[in-house]
Amino acid sequence: DVKVTQSSRYLVKRTGEKVFLECVQDMDHENMFWYRQDPGLGLRLIYFSYDVKMKEKGDIPEGYSVSREKKERFSLILESASTNQTSMYLCASSFLGHGEAFFGQGTRLTVV
Amino acid sequence: GIQVEQSPPDLILQEGANSTLRCNFSDSVNNLQWFHQNPWGQLINLFYIPSGTKQNGRLSATTVATERYSLLYISSSQTTDSGVYFCAVLYNQGGKLIFGQGTELSVKP
Numbered sequence: 001d002v003k004v005t006q007s008s009r010y011l012v013k014r015t016g017e018k019v020f021l022e023c024v025q026d027m028d029h030e031n032m033f034w035y036r037q038d039p040g041l042g043l044r045l046i047y048f049s050y051d052v053k054m055k056e057k058g059d060i061p062e063g064y065s066v067s068r069e070k071k072e073r074f075s076l077i078l079e080s081a082s083t084n085q086t087s088m089y090l091c092a093s094s095f096l097g098h099g100e101a102f103f104g105q106g107t108r109l110t111v112v
Numbered sequence: 113g114i115q116v117e118q119s120p121p122d123l124i125l126q127e128g129a130n131s132t133l134r135c136n137f138s139d140s141v142n143n144l145q146w147f148h149q150n151p152w153g154q155l156i157n158l159f160y161i162p163s164g165t166k167q168n169g170r171l172s173a174t175t176v177a178t179e180r181y182s183l184l185y186i187s188s189s190q191t192t193d194s195g196v197y198f199c200a201v202l203y204n205q206g207g208k209l210i211f212g213q214g215t216e217l218s219v220k221p
Contacts, residue, residue, distance in 0.1 A: 033209065035211075037153075042211055042212070042213045042214060043211040045208055045209070048208065058208065088153055090153075090155065092155075092209070097142070098142045098162065098202060099143075100143070100145065100157065100160040101145060101209050102157060103147070103154065103155040105153070105154045106152075106154055106155075
């Protein structure tokens with residue numbers, strides 16, 4: 001069974017804090033993705049990575065950065081959390097090319 | 113960029129009814145997937161179906177890539193089928209998985 005694990009289901013952080021969201025996959029997938037989901041806006045791609053140390057901006061990268069030091073782990077970083085980053089964050093992974101994508105359980109982040 | 117449109121946006125069914133959800137996309141794609149988002153927010157894989165027809169129990173899906181649409185069929189619906197159904201396409205450019213806005217299904221007992 002493919003497993004994509006996000007470090008937290010629920011997270012509450014204060015405005016201005018540096019926040020790390022972690023995602024680990026166990027299928028040796030090359031691609032990893034971070035999305036955020038907001039009511040009325042659907043799922044929007046923040047960043048993705050197709051290899052270690054490689055990253056590509058998605059549609060809404062502003063206010064975020066990512067790190068991929070190992071193939072199995074992809075971290076999303078909120079450098080200085082703001083209330084408009086309160087959202088559901090979803091991580092996914094897939095094989096390079098046409099691979100089927102699998103998602104983690106999601107992290108509901110609240111910034112107060 | 114590619115546009116992915118799902119219809120209907122909302123659907124209410126009585127338990128036991130059948131339904132068809134549609135996903136239209138505006139350009140050629142390498143991959144199409146259907147997901148069900150459960151009440152806890154997790155996206156559950158239903159079908160990986162870039163073309164053709166697949167069936168899994170009461171669910172089946174058909175993608176006609178040349179006409180740029182996919183259909184998800186749910187037969188004999190159950191209350192546990194409730195939730196949001198998403199289609200997502202892997203666009204030729206850049207490997208991004210692009211989502212439709214979803215269909216919110218509510219199955220009443």
